[in-house]
Amino acid sequence: MKKDTFASLNNIVIKDKFWDNYIRLVREVIIPYQKKAINDEVPDVAPSRAIRNYKIAAGELEGEFFGEVFQDTDVAKWLEAVAYSLATKSDPELEKEADEVIDLIGRAQEPDGYLNTYYSIGRLDQRWTNLTEAHELYTAGHLIEAAVAYYGATGKRKFLDIVCKFADHIDDTFGAEQGKLRGYAGHAEIELALVRLYKATNEKRYLKLAKFFVDERGQEPNYLDREYEETEDKSTFRNPRDWGLKYSQSHLPVREQKTAEGHSVRAMYLYSAMADLALETNDEELADICRTLWENVTQKRMYVTGGIGSQFYGEAFTVDYDLPNDTSYTETCASIGLIFWAQRMLSLEPNGKYTDVLERALFNGALAGMSQDGKRFFYVNPLEVWPEACGERYDKRHVKIERQGWFSCACCPPNLARLLASLGGYIYSQKDNEVFVHLYVGGTADLELSNQTVQFVQETNYPWDGKVKITVNPANPEDLTLNLRIPGWCQDPTLAVNGEKVDLGRITDKGYAKVRKTWTTGDLIELEFPMPVQRIYAHPEVRVNAGKIALMRGPIVYCLEEADNGSALPDVSLPRDSKLEAQFEAELMGGIVTIVGEGNRTATGDKSLYRTTPPSKKAINIKAIPYYAWNNRGNGEMLVWIREE
């Protein structure tokens, strides 16, 4: 085993106070809801008709295509979440339902392998003519990801065979060779999917095709531009220049891109594929581009929550240090995409800086997307919400003041479902006889090392408490290097192996502590990551955060909510020396740690809009809750960045 590989989901059992509920919600609420949605069985919600489209394409129903051009992905994303769920918990009935849907997909496939109901239903002659917007390759990518996941979970090849036939068709259609189209997708996704398909099948053509798509993007003359020019009926075809070519990262060849530009979800999917390719093809140049883009995103264009995408227009990055808190887009899917990319960067080179961002995006930017009951979702996750203004301010029209039910463009909820259902796959990775522990999540992992399967048992109350116990259980003594992540937010970590304290400074490099020894069953690792309340300051060029702090404890970003602190939250300030304490509130939202302390507010009285008298302060008690947990107690204001005085 040469490359760093994340552990297979099938070998992980999560048993964790924090995550169990989320994983249960995926199984018991989201996947069943999603199934009803694609079958048009949710009352009071506009039908998805995604299954119906497949039936029409299969010739089993009469009718017109309905929905978005990427409506098929509703089904693909459900199947992918189902796959991860089946990988971790058997459910024969669910598997049977999935098999039936897969059979239907197979029947909807064209004889030549093409598979897309939007085009199969009445406009097959137009396929591959609108790569800018029609999402065919994007849809193909999601089908491939689902099929690979389903194959990994169940060992069944049917879905895999369907997407291989489709991938072969795509490979016949696109490429640098004479007679093939030199196009690429307006929305990246196919690239990372093809790498997954290559890894599942070992078919090198898929890797080569992924590389073609990545390297062709942004080459001159620009394919998307030409495609638009050559289209006769432009009425239903957006000019790619409307958003700008940056929107789809097609403004430059990817190897010339130094800053993260355009639609942030598209960017994350593309960069993920670039990292994949760098690893699989030992492409050091591409790896360097990934590192440059990583620094740009995470050091200049990322919110403290791991949110990305500073503006609604184009759902896009803007310029360095431009991180407005109240008008940001910061889509749930973009944080999820950042997690995907971070995991791939970790595979490329273990470095805690990737894991730190992965964890930041997971606990904050991504998790905020879902309500505590798993039924409502935020697409857009600003760091400051003033509900009253959202109704009148056009530049805040994308900001919802409460989580919404399933959306007509159902991207974020299923993306969260597949992330949470596959969470186990993010905890461990291995390379030769080295094991990496990236995330601290309670449960058991059975990792196949060179000689034997070794069991790892984690016990922790993370993220509320920084104590982690890992018991290593090889059947026979095993010589093994264990790399334990030391979170970047932690300033005084400690480690003991079998009760004996280890000097972390000596063995820690790039965020991982390397413990090499011959392990015998029952060997106990005890980590402790003290979690004081931390005041986070932004780079001074982040204009909107000048003079402000965000509160963090461990990996969790906190916010003030109106429910605890009243309205007009930007008036709240925290003296630099005010004491802030964490407290576990067992009754609050299933048990969360809140932060309480003394702050100030302006004493009321003077009603004038402008005055020469400095505001007189009065002391107040403030309470901050985890950002991800906001808006679970009714609507109101929310604020992450608090003035410090």
Next chain:
Amino acid sequence: MKKDTFASLNNIVIKDKFWDNYIRLVREVIIPYQKKAINDEVPDVAPSRAIRNYKIAAGELEGEFFGEVFQDTDVAKWLEAVAYSLATKSDPELEKEADEVIDLIGRAQEPDGYLNTYYSIGRLDQRWTNLTEAHELYTAGHLIEAAVAYYGATGKRKFLDIVCKFADHIDDTFGAEQGKLRGYAGHAEIELALVRLYKATNEKRYLKLAKFFVDERGQEPNYLDREYEETEDKSTFRNPRDWGLKYSQSHLPVREQKTAEGHSVRAMYLYSAMADLALETNDEELADICRTLWENVTQKRMYVTGGIGSQFYGEAFTVDYDLPNDTSYTETCASIGLIFWAQRMLSLEPNGKYTDVLERALFNGALAGMSQDGKRFFYVNPLEVWPEACGERYDKRHVKIERQGWFSCACCPPNLARLLASLGGYIYSQKDNEVFVHLYVGGTADLELSNQTVQFVQETNYPWDGKVKITVNPANPEDLTLNLRIPGWCQDPTLAVNGEKVDLGRITDKGYAKVRKTWTTGDLIELEFPMPVQRIYAHPEVRVNAGKIALMRGPIVYCLEEADNGSALPDVSLPRDSKLEAQFEAELMGGIVTIVGEGNRTATGDKSLYRTTPPSKKAINIKAIPYYAWNNRGNGEMLVWIREE
């Protein structure tokens, strides 16, 4: 004389260190440029064709209408500015040119009095069918204002007769009577113009028609809604619901309006007419509505610069205390409109709160619209500009980082021209034998009182210095009450009459000091308004300004500009106790007072986006310049609200 009346422009001569240059620019730069513009004689600028439209409408040229539906107002606004200029300085050649244009307008008038080239050229049958957007009544209003001004300046009736004939036609067309249209303008302006026409002609029908237009607005069933529904060809007709009926203040009958809503320029013109009507018809209910709206605008929805209109979308008001500094619309014309309204409120009841806002808008929000050379103009006047972000941020696309040449929609430059050309008309008003001095501007006024003309000579270096001398020169001793404005920003004013100090506390009410005596020639009033640098705090509910101050000195709002203070201006902070000093810089932009003092900036070093170490500060010298004077030394950042620590 019963009502408070502002002094006629013809009797005022301004001779003032501050204003002379602006008035010269109007005469020597703007009016000649504007004349070239309407005659399509400006090289490298798209032609206005406004004069050409009149020639076509008069049957003297063949061709199509060109430009905006309100293109005629380019000519009207030029004539209005010319009129004010002629009122204060004779210019036979200019007057001859104006007379020729007026003759042309007369020849373009339809036999029934209708006058609008957009409709006269080929679509006369459609007149009065699109009040929402076609600006016919708005255009009529500007023609009427220009004609009244021209009559006032020259005594010539021709233009006045033309607009009277037009007003008669409008009066025949609109009204509550059977057979008339119960409509009103999508953009208010006709209402205040009709009151001016009434005052110039004493024709009561014009006052009645103005009252009809004001009171009909927003009545149910909504006229603008019905108009849209009844229009067959909706392709060129915007649904009034697109912006919302608030856009044109047609969401409610005006007497039910309690908050300032919609397009801010439209609102100002409407409220001005409402104040006019309240005065002219002794309508106390309407006066009360005006007072309520005044409090809402000036105490909850106005920028410290006297700018109004918090957002680009609809160029509109939003909600109370929503005053974003970097995305505001704050159109130059809206500040000018606020000045118009303030003057009318002053006529309704003398109160320094109106004058304070008038002065604030004049020296800041309005004056910022023009460059120091009179050749370039801002439409949009935000209080914080970060040029780098403006190119990428869609919600800042309306923010120009430098003043622009004449625009295709030429509203702000001519509006500024007519304001500055008529500045003399804002200084004095009189009511019976009381004289009010509202503004401190050097020069001479010859006011006709009951028995004689009394000359007032002001000498001052305002706004750079708070010393004002007024010499009162009646030919014969005159018993007269002089009301001297005590600016709201001034905390320690002093007054001496003929060298003898007067106790201002005893004689000052609602911002005016009342000095009653028998005046003889050479009587000397000496006012002194000390002008320390003031730190201005916003109401705590103005979220974006929490923890920040604006600097003012006298009526002038200051800003930091990159030219003096480097970039990343929001990083600058001012300790609460730091000393700030005013200094006159004779060489800078013709001589301005700047503010210098000690501030702080973050010491550089740490490049990380988020960190737990508080920023370490380093002391810097800051320099603030008047807000109106920014962007006269190249492009760069600008900031009004500065963090205080």
